[in-house]
Amino acid sequence: MNSPILEMKNITKEFPGVKALNNVSFRVAEGEIHCLVGENGAGKSTLMKVLSGVYPHGEYTGDILFGGEVQKFRGISDSEKAGIAIIYQELALVPEMTVYENIFLGNEVKSANGFTIDWNETIKRATEALKKVRLDVNPAAKVKDLGVGKQQLIEIAKALSRDVKLLILDEPTSALNEDDCENLLDLLRELKKHGVTCILISHKLREVIKIADAVTVLRDGQTICTLDAKKGEVSETVLIKHMVGREIENIYPKRTHKRSAEILLEVKNWNAYDPQLGRSVLKDVSFNVKKGEIVGFAGLMGSGRTELALSLFGNPDGYQIKGEMFVKGGKKHFTHPHDAINAAVAYVTEDRKGDGLILIQDVKQNITLANLQEIANRGVVNNNAEVKVANEYKTSLNIKTPSVEQKVSNLSGGNQQKVSLGKWLFVKPDVLILDEPTRGIDVGAKYEIYTIMTRLVEQGMSIIMISSELPEILGMSDRVYIVSSGKITGELPIEEATQEKIMQLATN
């Protein structure tokens, strides 16, 4: 093992009422890829915020040694100067600016006169930085026109342009498709060869196993262990055991109920044209969902699955639609999500913070929002009934919150997802569309969501599950449709579905 580039010793960080980090020690050897894993709320992000100076020296106790010296960062600019770059889950690029402007934002290349920006040199250096991350885009393109995967690489190029020694990536692959993920992991291996040390925070354990030289597990603000991959200490079961403190045998619960032949939702020759993009997003889509069935929709990011869900769910984005939809045998035409909700169709968005929850409102207000009529009498809301309903979902979905009056922004990702789910269960749907139901949430919460889904279909609900995680598709679905470029390219009963077959259909 090489000498450590980073040592964090006995770090303790307290927030009012909570010890977020309790005597954590964390050691990263020079030139390795070190993964940091743990459930949401385990303290990973807090630890990285301490390291990068977001929580300045003095707000925590303990020592940070970087490059052999004790560091007292007072802010992010201090840690950047020392050679630490952190890339967050939510990308920090300016969408309206070009690629090269973004790469050198805050680190502008000055002309000889020392005042103005040397744009030619900027573009030249940006092109070099893009080459390093093997990204083939025009440096003058606007960032908003690029996909998430490319934006991620631009963030890394930005970090590299600053001569980074330690690169920290917080959940970099949670929004990427399989190809982009592979690409990113390859890049990290490449950077390793050039001597860049990397800390990777990830929930995707397979990815961790693939790439890690070492893994540190945090739980409840404490270091549980550091495992060495070369000694063969890293495996999925070991990681899960350390993360949750217990062994989860199979995270996909078994279903026992018999499936019915009754078709709840049927879509025929469904076409959608997006006037804003000026192109059609769905072509001749036909499928059906039976009562008590979980139907998986697999595909790459941008394949049109979310567009399909939204076009069915009252078409809030204003596509021009041709085709027929039947709910419980009756032909339907929804012009607003309101119509879909009335027909007992619910949609849980993939982006719970963006268009799912109202973060500044509390748990109860979020849960009741889509079905206020249920707890209102002639337009007047019964506040007491609302608390009662919210508490019922808090219990049945095991939402961890001190009270239903807690603001949703204060909850962890997994619990926010449960609130989102509770909100849509309260409209009492027959067909529930779940778009990436476990994105960015930890293993424990995933298992809980799967258990809830199982319970729901056993009660006769039908679930459409859109997911980019193939193990999840294979583990949870009764039947799989594969979507590619706005078309359904295949349908597989679960017995015949394999990762290879799905990927093949998804990429053709």
Next chain:
Amino acid sequence: MSFIKNARRVLQQNIREYGMYIALFVIMAIFTVTTKGIFISPRNISNLINQTGYIAVLAVGMTLVIVIRHIDLSVGFLSGFLGAIAAIAMADPKIISSGLNLPSYLVIPLVLVLGILAGMLTAFLVAQLGIPAFVATLAGWLGYRGALQLVTAGSGTIIISDKTFNALSNDFIPDIPGIGFLPEIHKLTLVLGLLAIVLLIASQINDRRKKQAYNFEVLSLDMFILKLVFVSAITGGITWIMAGYQGLSWTIVIVLVVVGAYDFITSQTVLGRHIYAIGGNPEAAQLSGISVKRITYVVFGSMGMLSALSGILYASRFKSATTTAGNLFELEAIAAAFIGGVSPAGGIGKVIGSLIGALVMGSLSSGMNLMGIDISLQYIVKAAVLAAAVIFDVATRRSGK
């Protein structure tokens, strides 16, 4: 002592909510001292409220507009323009050539409807055509300013002679006739005040009982009683001050009705919930089955109606319509809303807060006028108060996270 501990805890938890009440109280106390009691005299308080009324109703509407992440700059001149329309409609054609000689009981609802239509027009631009509210209402600001000058061009100031109309901002509710005792006191005001206290206590007790029936946590009994005593004392005190002069003015009655209705709508109804949901996250609201367009129409429509009401109150106050009526009302209403804790980012803010904000601004004007402070200094003091209110808001919001 547990009582004091309890009181401190309740106060700390709700400091954001009580902050502006405390601020208003402090400001009034200071002026009472500096003016040797003139400020708190029934006559001055009555005047203060009559002068604040037309801003207060605008601030109430503006609260909802800002909550759904828009702004309305047109309300000042819309209010002035509709005030002029009211004056013309009531004017004698012998004096004003375009006058219609209509009675006030027809003119007032008519003008309110015109206000709603004007608000709908703004909503059409914003919700249907997607024009940013700042730009759409800036156009309205220009347009209504021009319209006001146009209708008053021939006549200049239009004098209003309708007694009922002028009573709205100048007169008081009638007293119960034929009661001899307490000759200095306005008996109906006293009765209404006592009635308000009784209703308040009854509804609080009822609310508490319902909560207990659900097995929910309620305020401890000592705190609950303290709250009742406190609220009753304030209501009683205000009633006593009012009853000591000429009783409740019509403006107070109108403002109370408007604030009461809007407070009920925003805090207790599905419509209110939908408004705050849109302010909190419009995309999420849309996906929850809420029609963002419809709510935008409702909110701007209500803003237009309250602009009309403000115009009526202002014209009534000065018994005339002038060419500059409504100038800068929009900014005063926006300032009142921000002082009252409305979040510029949308989704947060109460109409009662905006009423308090309007009263803070009104008290500052009234108190400083009584002290004979120069108008230029008055603006600077108001600037400091506005900034301080928002700083307080931001600071308590951060620590509350």
